[in-house]
Amino acid sequence: MNRRIFLAGAAMAALSACSSKFRSYDGPRVTSIVVYKERRKLYLLHENQVLREFDFELGFAPVGHKKVEGDGRTPEGAYVIDRKNPNSSFHLSVGISYPNEADRAAAAALGLSPGGDIFIHGTPRLNRGDDDWTAGCIAVTNREIEDIYAMVDVGTPILIYP
Template sequence: MRVYKGQRMIVLDGPEGVLRTIPMDLGFAPEGHKQFEGDGRTPEGSYVIDRRNPESLFHLSIGISYPNEADIAYAKAQGRSPGGDIFIHGGPRPGIDPTNKRDWTAGCIAVSDREIEDIYAMVKNGTPIDIYS
């Protein structure tokens, strides 16, 4: 799985090449790598899909293994928390209206409800995810 933040696109790869491309939205501060809790950024780097939440406040979600050891060490050296709970998820909880707003999450990757249903079914825990700027 590959995520291209600048192009706002997820690429799902299969054994013989690209299976699908999916448009997405990002955190409210989309530029740069997530470093600290509350910075609104989406991480960049190599992670894995490490959990799934069918009871999410959003329409399904799958977890990204942020923070890794390097993320934790950097934040700790700055006396800060790296944050966490970074997911790929569907539509928002009540009270958030992203219909005319790009990059509305708090650092997650948002897709349509239909797209997260497909991703949730296709992408298993342990799947590598590379997130690029």
């Protein structure tokens, strides 16, 4: 009986070690992220070399630059990765520094909030191929965000194009 309990515990420990969402990466440093919204392509680059390429889903209003909170758009422009969230509701996430000063000024001119909390994140459900669904974030699969989370450092520039 004790042997069975020990073996079951050892098997569970081994399986849980394999299923960790935290991966390691020891390749070339990611020096920038480039996103093409219309093409639905995200590239992790080391200088001019593409290290990884990902497909993604966007906000429920994918065309155009994010202007105000709740518009469902994904920002366009130059930002940086400003935080990593290991406790994301969307598996893992890396934060994008939206809004910048220009974004805040444009929203203020309209008398509205620019919003915030824009991330590259995983998904609580499998959506690949469905309509865009986020509130303005860039969504990849959970396995893909594990790789992105491991590869990208806070401070990495991200360029988001239409």
